Amino acid sequence: MTLRDTDTTGQNGIGWWLHGALLGPIRRFGAAIIITAGPWLVTVVALAIISISMQPVLGNAAIEDLRLTVVYAFCTAPLAAGPIGAIASRLVRRSVEDGDGTLVSEVFLVAAIGSGLITQALAVLICMSLGIEPIGIAVSFVFLSISAAMLWTSFAVLIGLRAFRFLISAFSIGMAISVICILAAATQQPTTEFLIWCFTAGVTVCVTLCIAHVNRLHGGARGNLRPAATALFDETMRHRHLCLGILLALCSVWVDKWVFWFGADGDTSSAGFRHFSAYDSVMFIAHLSIIPSFAAMLLFHDGEITEAIEDFRRALRDRSTYTTLRQSVDRLGQTVWQGVFKIVFVQAAVAAGLVLMAPLLTRMMTFSFAQFLMLQVGVIAVFLHSIVYLSSAVLILCSRNRTFFYVQFLFFGANLVASVVLYEWLGVSAYAIFLAALISAAFAFIWAYRALSHYDFLIFVGENDSLYSTETELRYFVLPPWVERRVEKLGKIMAKRRT
Template sequence: MAGVGFQLKRLLRRDSLSSDLSAFVYAGIISAGPLILSILGILFIGALSLGVVDPPVLIVQFQVSVTYLISFSLVITGAVQLLFTRFISDRLFQGQHDRVLPNYNGMMVTTTLFTGSLAVCLAIFAFDGTSLSYRVLMVMGFVIVSNIWICIIFLASLKRYSIILAAFFVGYTVTVAVAAGLSRYGLEGLMAGFVAGHFVLLACMAAVMRRDHMSGDRRYMAFEVFDRRYVYPSLVMVGLLFNLGVWLDKFMFWFSATGTRVIGPLHASVIYDLPVFLAYLCIIPGMAVFLLRLETDFADSYNAYYSAVRNGSTLSHIREMRNDMVRGARAGLYEILKIQAVVTLLVFAFGDRLLEAAGISVLYLPLLRIDVVAASLQVLFLGCLNIFLYLDRRGIVLALTALFVGLNGALTWITLELGPNTYGYGFAGALVIVVLVAVFMLNRGFDRLEYETYMLQKA
């Protein structure tokens, strides 16, 4: 274990309430820090621009534009995120460190060419009526943000979470400063600040990564990650489907009767977007527990189990390690459930005050409550998927993510037909079903773990 895992275990080893709290806070900052900085940065830009940007609708256009850049870049790059993660992990496990950096460069070039071509086509044919400078900035923003996700995948594979958080802090500080300084130029000024800050963010991560992971390979660039030997189609589909599943209900609300056109082809749904935004802030405790347990208890017991298998330990010792791993996985999921249940109860009790503090009508309270439930279940689902990926059960993960997309699309469509009183229940209902299925499959997989470890491995 490296990076954040060492830090978390060092804090937990002190065995005191203060050390446990420190580990929890550290895990929360690392796991949700980029999310918090992103949200607060965009909101801060909007607040600073009030009274400067005229008309105020330009601020809304900026925030909607940024939301689309983030959402579509996540979905598009989702197809290669897990594929790249698996390639890096396998090369590091085999001690082939010199092959990592050239393939990172190849992945970045591929991402730039693909997203750049797609963005240029959309800018030319889909954004009639917008200024040329706005289109250029959207293209640049889309390419930069897409590359940021690839760089994050690289650093996360190396457990460099602190570097990711520090880069986001620097990048969003620049974003806010430049956007505020250029806000007098309207939408284009705000977008220029966003692009400049994210370029700095990407440059910071890339610089640290290249400094710490210089390659002994003479090649500057390689594309082995796309070699048939290393391509796992299931991982390509999992990354694409999971990100699509997370955003599908938002897309449907944006382009349904609840949505309104904001700029160019971009729509937004005021009814749906605000509660969802607040709900995702409420999953920070669950994300902290998820990272804390995944990087300590479960990861250690997982490594111990497979080390026992590889080293030919006795059957009783292997079973003991297997039981420790199962307990670690179940305890981690149970703690996510407990902490998010507490958060959900607090939102149910004080949600109206939260909405008032955010300047949002209390009429959104029913939707906020169901969105918090859905977001909490999403963390639990993510925990299950990560355990399956640790166990290399790619087929199960693919089936679960495909089920998630199908259920979210179908149930969200039903709620749109039924009316406002059911909004949000489609996303929540889809997650309830897939979490139950995932837990069932996880228990079944643990029961068959020893058999599958020995009898189903490739010769």
């Protein structure tokens, strides 16, 4: 399944409204938002419901511990699930495209277990380092982090399998269970730990439904997980720059907050969680503005980019001349940049709207004047970050994983250094992430433009692992014989240069 409606003939009644020209685009965009930002939406909805319904019962201190538990869990989980989920998504997608579908269930299970174990270790380390107590909150935080990591992995794998409809359904069921459990607990005298377990229950149900769905479609795990673990590990080592880039991309969003959390102005909740609510609440609103770019990029990739790449592959299968191949590459570049600029324009409109709404948001959220300034600068910084994200997507499209890693390393390092320096100089502000995003966006766009203009060379030679990998790695990427003959001469030249 794709997010596009390729056949709407014969639809009438409610089907025409949902799939037609009126509500069809809105429905697809809403689905893309759930797919790309589902865990974020979980955090927003859960925290909103808890804050409204539980504050009179639990008090401000307990609500703060509950909020920080969820924030820390969904901050920790992607650090492991992001890289592992990306590699697992590639493996299962390749297996399905090859037509055999082998090891799909095994890879999913190994990836979920691996991300859960690594996240568990990180969560335990956080509890020990910060001295989280009472023990009930610490234990519930660890289990929520594990469930969140498996949720991120499930999202990645089901996106790789293009099971969008089931992913949305499972996510909706899980979140409904979380909300029902929380609202039911509100009628009693719940503790903070109990509410965390209520939230974890819905996330766990969603993960369970996803695992059951993949097992039903692909035969279930066959008992021996070693081949899947080996394939996942080998693919991770082969694409280590991609994994490190994803890890740095996730850390880059949080590193400025970490500096303020553990700075002199940081606060500590009653359970021991470090935070700085004056900055966190403002940047949380600012970061929500990038969700339209995530959703639009998914729709764009699933539609026009896929068609343009298929046009290039069709030219290869037809053994076209180099001139024809270059024409298809030029069409691909034109398609990509037209779509990217449209997304940037929409993101700019969203950013401008939030900047203009900043006085209203400041009044609604009872922000101070300093927070009002941080909100405006933060929204502009997130707009620049969207350019980094879109350019990084183009780099990954061109298999420029190492360049993608450089971009994320630049963003992470610039954000970290600027946060430390400007914190000592100006105090708490959003100028650090603004400067980091501005610098990274400039470099990322230049590198992405250069990569896309040489797409054919990168596919055949520059990023063709089969020309430079060892014999044990060749089994994962084998070119057809006629393609190997066509690029043999260029491959030898590049091999000599690299040697």
